[in-house]
Amino acid sequence: MSELKPVQFLVPGEPVGKGRPRIGRVGGHARMFTPQKTASYEGLIALAGTEAMAGRTLLEGAVMVEMRIVLAIPQSMSNKRRAMAIAGELFPTKKPDMDNVIKAIYDGLNGVVWKDDVQVVDAFVRKRYGEVPGVHVRIVPLEAAA
Numbered sequence: 001m002s003e004l005k006p007v008q009f010l011v012p013g014e015p016v017g018k019g020r021p022r023i024g025r026v027g028g029h030a031r032m033f034t035p036q037k038t039a040s041y042e043g044l045i046a047l048a049g050t051e052a053m054a055g056r057t058l059l060e061g062a063v064m065v066e067m068r069i070v071l072a073i074p075q076s077m078s079n080k081r082r083a084m085a086i087a088g089e090l091f092p093t094k095k096p097d098m099d100n101v102i103k104a105i106y107d108g109l110n111g112v113v114w115k116d117d118v119q120v121v122d123a124f125v126r127k128r129y130g131e132v133p134g135v136h137v138r139i140v141p142l143e144a145a146a
Contacts, residue, residue, distance in 0.1 A: 004141045007059070007113055009052035011135040015069050016041040017100025018107065038104060045108025048137075052113070059114040061143035064122035069101050070130035085129035098127045105135060113139055 019035035034042075071092045073085050084090040102125060106117035114120075121142065 004144060006141070007049075007052050007056070007137075007139045009048045009137055011045050011048045011105070011137065012133075013044070014072055014133045015096055015101045015135050016104060017096030018042075018104040019100075041104055042108035045105055046112045049109050049112040058111070059119065059139065059141050061119065061141060062121045063114060063119050064140045064142055065106075065120050065124070066138040066140070067102065067105065067123070067125045068136040069098060069125065069127040070133050070136070071127065072133040073129045073131065086131065088128060090129065092127055092129050098125060101127075101135065105137060109139075 016037060019038040021032045022035055023030050023032055025031070071094075073082055077085065081090055085092075102123070106120065110116055
C-alpha cells in the first residue's frame with residue numbers, strides 16, 4: 001500500500017507566521033487581502049510540498065502531521081546561551097507564534113499535498129532554536145482513499 005507512504009520535506013529559511021488579513025480600499029470598496037509576507041511564505045511552502053509529492057495524487061483521507069519549527073539563534077546571544085539553545089535547553093519564546101506557523105503551513109499545503117487541512121486529525125509540533133532555520137514537515141496518511 002504505497003498510498004500510505006509519508007510525505008516529508010523542509011521549508012527553508014526563517015519560519016513565518018500567518019499574518020492577519022488586512023483591509024484595503026479598491027475603487028471605494030473595502031477589500032480583504034493576505035499580507036505579502038504571508039503570501040510569499042505560503043508560495044514557498046507550496047513549492048516544497050509539490051517537490052515532495054513528486055507527482056503523487058493528493059492525499060484524501062485523515063493525516064497526521066509532524067512539524068519541527070527551527071528558529072535561527074539570535075546573533076546577540078552569548079556563547080553560553082547559544083550552546084544551551086543548540087542543546088535544546090533554551091527555548092524560543094518569541095515570535096513567530098507556533099500556531100501561526102502551523103496555520104501558514106497548513107494553508108500552503110491545501111490543494112498541494114492534501115485536498116484540505118480539515119484532514120489533519122493528529123499533529124505533533126515542536127518549536128526550537130537551531131543553526132539552520134526552517135520547518136521540517138512530515139505528513140503521514142492514516143487511511144487510504146476510499
